[in-house]
Amino acid sequence: MNGNLGDNPARHLIPKFIPGTKLGEFADFIRWSFSKLEMRKFFRWFGQFIGNYPIPSLIAFGIMISLIGFAFPMNLRDRVRDGYTPTNSKAYQESKRLREFSGLTGDPMMTSVMLRARDKSSMIDPDNLMDAVRLLQHVKENISVSSEGKERNRFSDFCGHHCRQNDVVDYFALEMVKLRAGELSLFKSNLTYPMAMLMGQKVHLERNFYGVQTSFNENRTYTNIDYCELILLTFTADIQRPEEEVVLWSFQEIVARWELAVSDFASKRSKDENVEMLVIGAEIVDLEMNKDSQRMTPYFAIGFAGAAVFIFISAWFSLFLYGRLSPEFRGCGMVTANMLLPVFVCVVPAMAILTTFGIYGLLGLRINSLMLIMPFLIMGIGVNDSFLVVHHWLRERTTLTRSELLGFVFEDVGPSITMTTLTNVISFAVGAAAPTAEIALFCAGSAIAMGLAYIYTLIFFGALLAFYSAPEGSPEPKKSRRQQQVGNFFDKLLLWYAKLLQNNKGDVSSSIFRTVFLLIWIGFIVGGVVGCTTITSKLETEKILPHETPIRMPNRIIEEQIWPEYYPVIIMVHRPFDVADKALNTEFMELVDEFEGLEGSRGANSTILWLRNYKEYFDFVAAGNEKDIFGDSDEDAAEIQKGQYDNSQIQGFLESPITRHFRGMMVVDHDA
Secondary structure, eight states: OOSOOTTOGGGOOOOOOOSSOHHHHHHHHHHHHGGGOSHHHHHHHHHHHHHHOHHHHHHHHHHHHGGGGGGSSOOBOOOTTTTTSOTTSHHHHHHHHHHHHHTOSEEEEEEEEEEEETTOOOTTSHHHHHHHHHHHHHHHHTOOEEETTEEEEOGGGTOGGGTTTTHHHHHHHHHHHHHHTTOSOTTTOBBOSSEEEETTEEEEOTTTEESOEEOOOTTOTTBOEEEOOEEEEEEEEEESOOSSSOOHHHHHHHHHHHHHHHHHHHHHSOTTSSEEEEEEEHHHHHHHHHHHHHTTHHHHHHHHHHHHHHHHHHHHHHHHHTTTTSHHHHHTTHHHHHHTHHHHHHHHHHHHHHHHHHHHHHTTOOBOTGGGTHHHHHHHHHHHHHHHHHHHHHHSOTTSOHHHHHHHHHHHHHHHHHHHHHHHHHHHHHHHTOSSHHHHHHHHHHHHHHHHHHHHIIIIIHHHHHHHSOOTTOOOOOOOHHHHHHHHHHHHHHHHHHHHHSOOTTOHHHHHHHHHHHHHHHHHHHHHHHHHHHOOOOOOHHHHSOTTOTTHHHHHHIIIIIHHHOOOOOOOOOSOOOTTOHHHHHHHHHHHHHHHTSTTOOOGGGOOOHHHHHHHHHHHHHTTHHHHHHSOOOTTGGGOOTTOOOSTTHHHHHHSTTTGGGGGGOOOOTTO
């Protein structure tokens, strides 16, 4: 067969250009092409366009991949704090209400520091307890980070209302030393667990002391604690705009750096020190996840190499099968060019992945840990289109011009790869609308990368095929006897498989095959339905933590020891409260009693309620004890009476060393 198209009506849409300049031919081609806008006709036109003008296609490809420059350096970061919480979930709405109540623009950043003895001794032993106090003071006062406009930032610069939330440990240690020496009477302090009396006021110990064993000892009446396994220090920062004109994200960056500095200090402490310091927080988890994601680079390289080897073998086998490595092609210099095709099959998804990262960098979007899994997905799916194009390109006649050849190739594969790409892109685009931020980022990136892989297959890979097509008038490749034998073998194999799928009466093997296939299909359907109806969606920190990260231990301590002993529920009351209103007090305390009576509640001793502490403080001041403890007293103390509660002592209550931590739990209007 020669290079003419013959009488095939499906292949008569090759335009005849008016002789003249290239610009005139291009305009005539565009004018002709818009009259042929049907699916198959469009792709035939597009293939002919690429075949006639491969250079502009490669220029367009070069412009698109220039976005890769914006990918570096990558902004690798996860929103561990709230990125995995759906915005339409109840938990997210509750967190939003808490931010509104506290006047915050973001969730509080919480860093947990766990202290325990390496020799398993009690943490209230004198040496261990004083080491804990020294570590508390060091973290608060000595660990600092640099920022713009201010040389160093300590915890006190961003702790807000939470600066003194660990003072209980400090006062407990000081009082323990004094009580052991018999310096203070039991009227002032009693270090019982879970409710201690410090400086004449009740203080909760269960927030800071864990693994506590108690007993009554007549020779040690100042405390009932026999053993304490762990001391927990919690450092909280309110995410809100500081008074200086510093943007919110930079404020968050300061807090994040400080948390990482605490973790770095803990990791560098000598293992010879008996008190072990374990640190965990959202930024530390984020850092460890990013470190683990970067460790996947060798795995991606191995996966990429494996995929490349498979592509090379498959493509070269096709080249051999279709005679593209025959002596006739050596004569026109096409053998070497054809052998490079597998390389460009791998380049297409790789460029799509890097361009996606570049788009994210250009838009200022971060790249989370899930997106670092995306290259594996795109490498597996993105090569499909190129494979199909290569397969159809090899099947076409080499006697055609390159525009005719690409036109027929794109006509055959264009609609199919478009449909498959659309289904993939739309599926991930739907996921990009998910209310979970981290999943939305991953799905959006996957959708973009798949779309780019499709575009690059057409404009880049298609243009390369135009260059690699045999020169017009080249002979048809002749298959050797071995090639014919291999081709016949696969033809017979496909024919045998087709017969198995046919419904031939009396063919036992065909009936058995279809029955087995049907049973397997039913099994998949049943398994899918059962799985979808019984699946439980649960995200645990341990599941997303790397296996070799050092923060697995503090996370396990929190989940297995701290949360079972103390897991607070925050209840917000937005209605303005007046301590002097007895009816309102009664109604409020009835509400508290209902909560404390629920199943799973530990009762009033575990409830941290500012109103109870305020009434105790009020009576404490009314009795004149404040002067004995702190060396001063409120001028209005002589005018108040025990049990006659009002709002007059709120200011002093929030300034008291023992109760000032309640500032974070109250919104006080001092002008009201």
